[in-house]
Amino acid sequence: MARQTPESLLELPKLGVTAVEALIDTAGEAVRVTRYIGAAGPVGAEAAATRLIGQLSHYDRTILARRVWALQPEPLQVVADRLGVSATSVARNLPRALDRVRELLADPAHQEVAEQTAALRRAVGPCAPTAAVSVELCRLGVDPEGGIAEFLLHFAGPYARRHQWLETTQEPGGIRAVLSALNRVADRDHAPTTQTLLDALAAQGLAAGTAISFLQEHTDLRCFGDVWGCVQQSGVRVGPDQRYRRVVAG
Missing domain, CATH: 1.10.287 (Helix Hairpins)
Structure with a gap:
């Protein structure tokens, strides 16, 4: 220009x-x-994201916050009623509004937001307990219950709720992808050690604390000394073909 x-x-x-x-x-x-x-200069994740979102129109901010980066998106008609327009209008304008945000994220002026979302992506990984994600958001100076947190999590992931966990919806996926990695370990080793499992989960992007929580909440594995194995309620060990198969409901 x-x-x-x-x-x-x-x-x-x-x-x-x-x-x-x-x-x-x-x-x-x-x-x-x-x-x-x-x-x-740098102003922190909350202020930087607020500044970027502030460059959007009220219309764009509303449809994006309610339909795109909300962890529990509102129905299309509800958003349309909020704005006093038709559902068709919201659906038609949504891709344009999302393109506008992506333009802003690619703008060097908003590099801090891009850096903060990248840091959040590394910290959360493919999945993490919501409590751990809240701690990470607080570390960034962001209210875990606020709209800025949802904005950052969307562009870091995007992430979706799965009971008390958040998981990425990008390929190769969140919880199921991690379970697949564990199944590959089971194919090689019927009695993996703690370090073997931690290494496999670290390769998927899970921190050590999250990895242990994952093993306890998303698998039937239990630790015996430094060896992990699956047991039935009777205490009888389950065959290798049934290892790591329990997934959270849904």
Whole structure:
């Protein structure tokens, strides 16, 4: 835009005076925001995300917060009623609004938000207990129950609730992908050690604390000394083909 003049813009097809004035105003605002952010320096995850979201219109913020990055999205019609528009209008404009957020995330002016979501992705991994995720969000200075937390978790994952856990919805998946990795361990070793299992889970992106919680809550494995095995309620060991098969309901 810096190389353009109002006259050169008016020579482009389908651009009138009003459109050119809007382009100039938008470009000027983009420059102002970029300079302000550059001068302010790092401000923390909450403030950086709030600043990015603030560049969206009220309409876009509402449909995205309610339909896209909410951990429990609202029905389309409910969002439409909030805005006083049709459900068709919300559905039609949703992809455009999401593209706008992605543009902002790719903007160097909002690099801090991209860095914070990347850090959150590394900390949470493919899945984690909601309590552990809340601790990580607090460490970033973000209210775990607020809309900014949902925004960051969406672009770090996106993540969805699975009972008392959050799991990524991206391929290769969350909890089921981790269980598949454990099944591969079972194929090689019918009595894996703690370190063997921790190494396998670390390769999937789980921290040590999360890994132990995962073994206890999402599998029938139990630790005997430093060896892990599956047992039935009677205490009889289950065959290898039934290892690691218990998954949370749903």
